[in-house]
Each structure stands twice: as structure tokens, then as C-alpha cells.
Amino acid sequence: MINRILNLDNTHNDSAFVWGARQVGKTTLIRETYPNAAYYDLLQAKDFERLQRNPSFIIQELIAYLGYNEKDEQLSYWRTSSGYEVDVILGEGHVAIEIKSVEEIQSRHLKGLKAF
Numbered sequence: 001m002i003n004r005i006l007n008l009d010n011t012h013n014d015s016a017f018v019w020g021a022r023q024v025g026k027t028t029l030i031r032e033t034y035p036n037a038a039y040y041d042l043l044q045a046k047d048f049e050r051l052q053r054n055p056s057f058i059i060q061e062l063i064a065y066l067g068y069n070e071k072d073e074q075l076s077y078w079r080t081s082s083g084y085e086v087d088v089i090l091g092e093g094h095v096a097i098e099i100k101s102v103e104e105i106q107s108r109h110l111k112g113l114k115a116f
Helices: 026-033 045-053 057-068 107-115
Strands: 075-079 085-090 095-097
Touching: 045 057, 057 075, 057 085, 085 107
Parallel strands: none
Antiparallel strands: 075 085, 085 095
8 A cells, every 4th residue: 555645634625626647546535535525527528528518517516515514605606897707706705716618728718717
């Protein structure tokens, strides 16, 4: 057995992004650290296709997460009079999420997040 040198301290965070080389234990680490969390492996065709077909599924998952975990956070949408927008704002704005279903993210897709 290989000892881990990475330890995610999940006492201060509600989410994590983990990336790295293939077959090094990223999924195992996430499952062990966050056993009740939803996670999406975008290299798995079923996860990728489901989210690509219905990007609003992410909002449904966020609503379910907040409800199941009894989080006192609201989801909202942000838009300026000049047209900048962000799809999801969590709580008081400490998390902003832009949902896109495109092959490649371009700088124009991030204008709303940058303006926020």
C-alpha cells in the first residue's frame, strides 16, 4: 500500500477540485474524504453527456445539496443593465458559477464572472 502525502482538510471547505495524472487515486481520495458528496467525472461518457444535454442539471444538484445538508444559502442569478450575467450566485456572492455547454471555453464566456 502507498501512503498518501496529500490530505484534504475538509473542515473548512464544501467543495474540491482535484486534477492530476491518471490512475494515481484522485477518485479514491475524493470518495474517502467526501463520502456523501456528489462528484462528476467528465471523462466518463455518461456524466459528460448528461451535463452536456442538460446544463441546468447542475443547478438542480446545487439545490438538492443545499437542502440535504441544511445549508442556509440562497441561489440567485446576477445580471447588469449592460448585459453581463452569471448563471448562479451562492449565498452572499462568495461562489459564482457560470454554466456553459461548449467544446472549448473562450474568454468571452468568462466576461460575466470577471465583471462580478
